[in-house]
Structure formats: structure tokens, C-alpha cells
Amino acid sequence: MDGCRHNFYIFIIKMFQRSKLLDSRFFNRDTKTVAKELLGKTLYHKKDGLLYKAIISETEAYHGTEDLACHCSKGLTNRTQVMYGAPGHIYIYLIYGMYHMLNFVTMPNGFPAAVLVRGVQNLQMSKDGQNFIALPVATDGPGKLTKQMQIDKTYNRLKISPDNNLWLTDENIIIPDTQIKTGKRIGVDYAKEWADKAWRYSIMLK
DNA sequence: GCGACGATGGGCT
DNA sequence: GCCCATCGTCGCA
Numbered sequence: 001m002d003g004c005r006h007n008f009y010i011f012i013i014k015m016f017q018r019s020k021l022l023d024s025r026f027f028n029r030d031t032k033t034v035a036k037e038l039l040g041k042t043l044y045h046k047k048d049g050l051l052y053k054a055i056i057s058e059t060e061a062y063h064g065t066e067d068l069a070c071h072c073s074k075g076l077t078n079r080t081q082v083m084y085g086a087p088g089h090i091y092i093y094l095i096y097g098m099y100h101m102l103n104f105v106t107m108p109n110g111f112p113a114a115v116l117v118r119g120v121q122n123l124q125m126s127k128d129g130q131n132f133i134a135l136p137v138a139t140d141g142p143g144k145l146t147k148q149m150q151i152d153k154t155y156n157r158l159k160i161s162p163d164n165n166l167w168l169t170d171e172n173i174i175i176p177d178t179q180i181k182t183g184k185r186i187g188v189d190y191a192k193e194w195a196d197k198a199w200r201y202s203i204m205l206k
Numbered sequence: 207g208c209g210a211c212g213a214t215g216g217g218c219t
Numbered sequence: 220g221c222c223c224a225t226c227g228t229c230g231c232a
Binding site for chain 3: 207208209210211212213215216217218219
Binding site: 071074077078079093094095096097098 | 213214215216217218
């Protein structure tokens, strides 16, 4: 194969890979829609020469200043600023002094909202970016998954992108509506009537 | 198989 | 100074 043709194939492969990347258009929509459609998408994180990937299996929507469960109900502060910004960015905060919560900013610039990733399945790790091995560890909670995938607050405010070592892809894993369970968000009982919203989405097992 | 509780630090009043 | 979008461990059944 000559060099020109080789480069052409590399170009095609890169275009194919790019087309599967979730970009800001995916996140620039209603928060509940994004939360639901994130189920089955693949989360990647590269750190210290290791590449982690896992399938998102549980999310929660946090939408607007009126939603008392959303940090944005406090208004525009140093912490909530990123949620007021462009969709497709990362919002990470520390809770209970030890757990990092991973969120993705949704809705157009100026409207504060985000989706919390509460659980992933099938966590795998690779040393060369190609051969993955399963990591048999618990990832069934927002604090557990960030710990296992080595995701911390240094990613706060960054754009979701391979350039920033944290990104999402659509690998054609189809989750039918009949396999999606909704329910109340966890740990927000203080949020009055907003605590009752069924803004939590998860993949039903079995 | 539960309910209680402590760890631990940043955000906001 | 109080409140958290949590989790592992403990005691008790």
C-alpha cells in the first residue's frame, strides 16, 4: 500500500471514530432527554497511560434554578458557573469530603442544568488503548464510579473531549424504552416537591 | 438483612 | 456553623 492511500484510510478511520463522539449538540437539549439518552453510551477516561471505559447505566437530571435539588437553585456562584455555561462541559464537585460527582452540562449557554452519572457497567481498562481487560469492581454509585475510574475535580469546567482525556461515544448500544426504569432522584429529600420528580433513569437488569 | 453512624472538606449563610 | 446529588463498617437480629 502506498503512503498516500495509507493516509487516506487513516483519515477515513478517524472520521468514523469522530462521528461516534458525543459533542455539544448532544448535550444542547432538554436535560431529561440527555439523561435518558446517555444510558448505554460509553464513557472514556485516560490517565497515567491507562485508558478506562464503561457503559453508563444510571443518570439523574438536574434542571434550572427552580429545581431545589439542583445546585443552581442557589443561583450563579463560583461553583455553579460551569452549569450556566456551554453544553458538553464537565461539572465535578466534592461531596461529603471524599466523593467526586461526575456531571455533564446540558441546555443552551445561559441556562443552568446538568446530568449526574450515578452508575456504570462493564468497566474495562487498557494499557495500550486497544486490548481491554474487565475490572471486577463496584461501579454502582456516583462516588464509586469516579473512584474506580480515577476521575476527580481536576476535570471540573473542562470540555468533554479526547483532548481533555475524558469523552463519550455512541457505540450503537441500543437501550429500548421498555428496559429503562425511572424513579425519584436519590438523596434530595430536602427539595420539597422537586424531590418527587422522576428524573432518575437506569437500565433495568434482567 | 437491616439501620445507625462516622469520615471529611467545600460551599454557602 | 451547618448542610450536603455518599459509602463502608459496625452492631444487632
